[in-house]
Amino acid sequence: MRSIADSPAMRHVENAYHEMADNPRAKPSNFDVYMGPVVDELKLLWNGSLLIQNLGDPMHEKGNITKNLLRHMFGHVDELHHRRACEEFNVHQETWPYRRSDGTEGKRQAPWVFSKQERDLFRQRISEIRTPTGYSLYIGGGFQHVDDKIWGKGMKTHDYHKLIHDILPLVIHELGSEELREAIYALSRLFR
Structure with a gap:
């Protein structure tokens, strides 16, 4: 016996499940046959079957x-773009940017x-x-x-x-x- 692939146990597996591979060292020719159902199941779980998608600590x-x-x-x-977002969403009016006399934008002290x-x-x-x-x-x-x-x-x-x-x-x-x-x-x- 040169390797485990030549063992009687491996020959039994090859005979019983010949559709897996002709050669024990050969890769399956059709990857989708094996992984397709797994991918479909993952998509099903992710797209609606799971109630909680993030099981964080x-x-x-x-x-x-x-x-x-x-x-x-x-x-x-x-920063100013955060203050502009507050103005856009009409929240925290006291923090909205204002125009200075020289035309530049300024910001007041935020309460947070x-x-x-x-x-x-x-x-x-x-x-x-x-x-x-x-x-x-x-x-x-x-x-x-x-x-x-x-x-x-x-x-x-x-x-x-x-x-x-x-x-x-x-x-x-x-x-x-x-x-x-x-x-x-x-x-x-x-x-x-």
Whole structure:
């Protein structure tokens, strides 16, 4: 016997299922015969039979929501085209762009964006918070950078989860607008 393909067991399989392949090393000549039903079943599941198409991990979803919330609070997604979208959809009228005397567009402080002083106070509160060992291991270090573009460095999904559950509602006391604080409190209650 040179290889497993020459074994009596393989010869039995070839004789019993000769339509699979004439040669055990040969590829099937008609791939669709084998994969067609599988593809049809996947299409059927995807196009309507499945009630839930995304079976994501809830902790990762909370982490993504918290990251996006922090991006908004730090002003990373606060640009003129976002403000124009608010104007187009007729929401947040106080944040719509306006024309300056020189003809350029300007933007007012959005209620969901922290000022420089508020960002510094937020960082200070986060870095000074004390929790049980291992509860929020990387949160304090994730906000120690003075640069506004660097935050959350080294934080894990678990840290974002704990941030939205317990820590964020504590540290935003008297930071940002009342609307922002109420929204964060509501998110925290929802995720608990």
